[in-house]
Amino acid sequence: MQSDNPTAAILVIGDEILSGRTREGNAHHLAQVLSATGFDLREIRVVADDHDRIVAAIRALDGSLGGDYDLLFTSGGIGPTHDDITADAVAAAHGTTVEIHPQARAILQARCDRMGTELTENRLRMARIPVGATLIDNAVSGAPGFSIGNTHVMAGVPEVFRGMVDWLIPRLSGGRPVQSQSVEVRRGESDVAEDLRAVADGFPDLSLGSYPFQDQSGWGTNLVVRGLDADRVAQAMAALKDRLGL
Amino acid sequence: MQSDNPTAAILVIGDEILSGRTREGNAHHLAQVLSATGFDLREIRVVADDHDRIVAAIRALDGSLGGDYDLLFTSGGIGPTHDDITADAVAAAHGTTVEIHPQARAILQARCDRMGTELTENRLRMARIPVGATLIDNAVSGAPGFSIGNTHVMAGVPEVFRGMVDWLIPRLSGGRPVQSQSVEVRRGESDVAEDLRAVADGFPDLSLGSYPFQDQSGWGTNLVVRGLDADRVAQAMAALKDRLGL
Numbered sequence: 444m445q446s447d448n449p450t451a452a453i454l455v456i457g458d459e460i461l462s463g464r465t466r467e468g469n470a471h472h473l474a475q476v477l478s479a480t481g482f483d484l485r486e487i488r489v490v491a492d493d494h495d496r497i498v499a500a501i502r503a504l505d506g507s508l509g510g511d512y513d514l515l516f517t518s519g520g521i522g523p524t525h526d527d528i529t530a531d532a533v534a535a536a537h538g539t540t541v542e543i544h545p546q547a548r549a550i551l552q553a554r555c556d557r558m559g560t561e562l563t564e565n566r567l568r569m570a571r572i573p574v575g576a577t578l579i580d581n582a583v584s585g586a587p588g589f590s591i592g593n594t595h596v597m598a599g600v601p602e603v604f605r606g607m608v609d610w611l612i613p614r615l616s617g618g619r620p621v622q623s624q625s626v627e628v629r630r631g632e633s634d635v636a637e638d639l640r641a642v643a644d645g646f647p648d649l650s651l652g653s654y655p656f657q658d659q660s661g662w663g664t665n666l667v668v669r670g671l672d673a674d675r676v677a678q679a680m681a682a683l684k685d686r687l688g689l
Numbered sequence: 690m691q692s693d694n695p696t697a698a699i700l701v702i703g704d705e706i707l708s709g710r711t712r713e714g715n716a717h718h719l720a721q722v723l724s725a726t727g728f729d730l731r732e733i734r735v736v737a738d739d740h741d742r743i744v745a746a747i748r749a750l751d752g753s754l755g756g757d758y759d760l761l762f763t764s765g766g767i768g769p770t771h772d773d774i775t776a777d778a779v780a781a782a783h784g785t786t787v788e789i790h791p792q793a794r795a796i797l798q799a800r801c802d803r804m805g806t807e808l809t810e811n812r813l814r815m816a817r818i819p820v821g822a823t824l825i826d827n828a829v830s831g832a833p834g835f836s837i838g839n840t841h842v843m844a845g846v847p848e849v850f851r852g853m854v855d856w857l858i859p860r861l862s863g864g865r866p867v868q869s870q871s872v873e874v875r876r877g878e879s880d881v882a883e884d885l886r887a888v889a890d891g892f893p894d895l896s897l898g899s900y901p902f903q904d905q906s907g908w909g910t911n912l913v914v915r916g917l918d919a920d921r922v923a924q925a926m927a928a929l930k931d932r933l934g935l
Binding site for chain 1: 704709711712714720722723730731733734735742769809811848867878879883899902908913
């Protein structure tokens with residue numbers, strides 16, 4: 444698909460994904476949001492709670508550090524515990540250090556006051572933010588995320604992650620949202636491959652994909668046309684249906 | 690967690706994951722299988738159906754090509770359609786080319802004979818295998834996966850992927866399966882962080898993690914101890930419960 448939309452990557456930080464304990468869902472949610480708001484998601488990586496791995500991945504993915512994509516979004520590894528090393532790793536990748544951020548501290552203090560609890564040393568760890576970063580609002584649980592360079596660092600707890608995405612994405616400059624149309628055929632993928640290829644050749648500006656599946660009635664294939672121009676997508680889908688006799 | 694188990698990475702190939710259309714599930718399934726069979730999954734990547742990206746990822750991840758991990762498993766991008774470019778990309782990464790594999794052709798021919806269909810040119814594309822690769826059995830739909838170097842290439846359709854995993858994993862030499870114990874506490878993550886850190890310091894051979902969640906009753910945290918020695922895991926969990934008064 445031809446697109447001059449900003450490109451993006453997602454970095455998920457979490458041993459619990461790699462161990463199989465948790466099924467990742469934040470990247471899937473953000474992928475849908477990015478597609479709808481005109482960002483071109485090109486890569487997702489999941490790495491362990493490991494300082495060097497996180498630093499290397501940020502450098503490889505954040506365009507402001509010479510990485511491959513315009514924007515980088517991270518999920519997980521911020522919070523109060525011993526294995527939450529993301530703030531330090533993000534700071535290291537961006538050549539800076541971590542400090543208690545006054546505004547973040549104030550947010551946490553106000554929350555503790557409201558709940559009648561102490562701002563303990565462990566809670567205060569959630570105000571450790573790389574120097575030079577700006578905060579990402581957390582409407583769910585207070586402790587903020589942050590943006591530095593083109594890296595946007597969000598929490599891994601799904602409710603919090605979604606809240607941060609809702610706050611952040613409208614503040615970024617996206618491109619044109621992706622338009623798509625799909626049709627399901629009760630035929631195997633190899634039976635429709637030639638027609639799909641023929642139509643794809645005629646629409647080099649679009650992305651045509653086929654996704655086979657199996658259900659109680661046997662094999663079928665979902666055919667999907669994606670692009671930035673709704674008229675072109677409709678034309679390609681019409682051509683495809685015509686060829687397939689639908 | 691200290692481990693001399695073989696390390697592994699998963700490479701998922703698929704525009705449909707990056708567009709948000711499909712929620713990835715194969716990596717989660719394989720993560721669970723690897724954990725149970727003594728492989729140490731260290732990284733998951735999702736890239737688009739893009740030749741150069743796939744080649745670069747394979748080279749970065751397959752230890753036999755100088756990449757970071759002992760083993761690499763891929764999901765997706767094999768099949769009969771125009772966007773199934775994985776076989777060519779895997780061949781390029783391993784410095785070889787793709788040919789029709791006689792055994793794969795025989796498998797497809799036998800299947801077509803059984804179903805009374807023709808082995809069309811499109812179906813025959815599923816027998817395009819890098820020279821030097823060995824086949825991975827596909828009990829579900831015939832078209833085989835393949836292994837070359839330390840890269841194991843499997844289909845993206847979940848039923849087929851799982852069938853290939855079931856066939857492949859017992860044929861690889863794993864290490865010791867990971868043992869784990871977990872406990873749920875109805876306290877916030879920051880309230881248990883100090884106790885968790887103290888226990889973690891006493892068990893440097895284990896991995897201790899805390900996973901906050903939110904439900905109808907408010908906030909809670911799952912505490913998980915993982916390691917290769919069941920006795921050590923039990924000792925650490927006992928120490929943790931003791932500190933937390935559980």
